[in-house]
Amino acid sequence: EAGVTQFPSHSVIEKGQTVTLRCDPISGHDNLYWYRRVMGKEIKFLLHFVKESKQDESGMPNNRFLAERTGGTYSTLKVQPAELEDSGVYFCASSHFSGYEQYFGPGTRLTVT
Amino acid sequence: QKEVEQNSGPLSVPEGAIASLNCTYSDRGSQSFFWYRQYSGKSPELIMSIYSNGDKEDGRFTAQLNKASQYVSLLIRDSQPSDSATYLCAVGGAQKLVFGQGTRLTINP
Numbered sequence: 001e002a003g004v005t006q007f008p009s010h011s012v013i014e015k016g017q018t019v020t021l022r023c024d025p026i027s028g029h030d031n032l033y034w035y036r037r038v039m040g041k042e043i044k045f046l047l048h049f050v051k052e053s054k055q056d057e058s059g060m061p062n063n064r065f066l067a068e069r070t071g072g073t074y075s076t077l078k079v080q081p082a083e084l085e086d087s088g089v090y091f092c093a094s095s096h097f098s099g100y101e102q103y104f105g106p107g108t109r110l111t112v113t
Numbered sequence: 114q115k116e117v118e119q120n121s122g123p124l125s126v127p128e129g130a131i132a133s134l135n136c137t138y139s140d141r142g143s144q145s146f147f148w149y150r151q152y153s154g155k156s157p158e159l160i161m162s163i164y165s166n167g168d169k170e171d172g173r174f175t176a177q178l179n180k181a182s183q184y185v186s187l188l189i190r191d192s193q194p195s196d197s198a199t200y201l202c203a204v205g206g207a208q209k210l211v212f213g214q215g216t217r218l219t220i221n222p
Contacts, residue, residue: 004156033209042117043157043201043212056209091156093210100145100164100205104156 002026004105006092012111018080021108023092025074030097032075034067037107038088046090049075050097082112116140117204119213128222132189136202136213139183145205146178148187150198151215157201161187192220 005024013019025032034046046065047057051072060067064083069075079086089109093102117138126132134148145164149157161176163169163185169176175188185204189196197220203210 031208035210035212042115042214043203043210045209045211048208059209100208101147101159101162102210103159104149106156 004092004094004103006090006105006108008108009106010109010111012113013082014113015084016081018078019082019110021077021079021090021110023075023077023105025092025094026103028096029094029103030072031095031099031102032069033093033095033102034075034077035091035093035104036088037091038085043091046077079110082110084112086110087112115213116211117202117213119200119202119216121214122217123219124216125219125221126192128192128194128220130192132192132196132218132220134187134189134200134202134216134218136185136187136204137183138185138202138204138211140204140211141180141183143204146176146185147203147205147210148174148176148185149201149203151201152198189218194220194222196220 007022032049037043045059048055049069066078089107091107092105095102148161151157163176173190177186199215201215202213
């Protein structure tokens with residue numbers, strides 16, 4: 001069974017530019033989560049999809065962040081326009097519909113200069 | 114006060130000894146508790162989950178949960194150099210996970 005995959009693994013952009021991160025969850029997992037770890041801090045929750053619906057987006061920092069999940073499969077997280085404080089590692093995780101255990105992808109390291 | 118607290122370490126343990134990692138949490142409504150292992154530059158890897166008070170054993174790993182004390186721990190028996198990593202405690206309620214900062218563990222040969 002393939003794990004959670006994320007693309008790209010690393011992105012370097014300038015302040016004010018747009019970046020789109022992609023996550024492909026484990027096949028059959030209805031729950032998809034985005035988390036972020038900024039330098040020196042703990043991993044923090046951003047939002048949660050159940051299939052294509054946003055269940056909880058309480059962790060999204062501001063309206064420069066837009067997450068979508070097309071057809072309940074892969075998800076994208078777009079940052080527009082990027083700011084310096086958006087730098088960090090963005091993780092995606094997925095779980096079964098009724099499961100609590102979340103499986104993480106390798107993350108995308110975003111650097112905003 | 115942070116929601117999930119861990120000693121950041123580094124914790125240094127000789128090979129073959131028992132490594133003990135601790136975590137406290139503030140939300141009494143928490144229902145699920147997890148330990149993830151993260152090697153440098155890699156994804157967090159789920160190694161233990163525990164949902165009820167007591168001990169849960171899986172190979173060399175034992176997770177312990179005490180909801181009254183809001184405390185969860187991870188014991189690693191017969192520590193190996195390959196166990197050197199950062200261990201993340203995560204606490205779940207309504208689906209989302211709240212993480213501690215992680216404890217960096219080093220096993221010395």
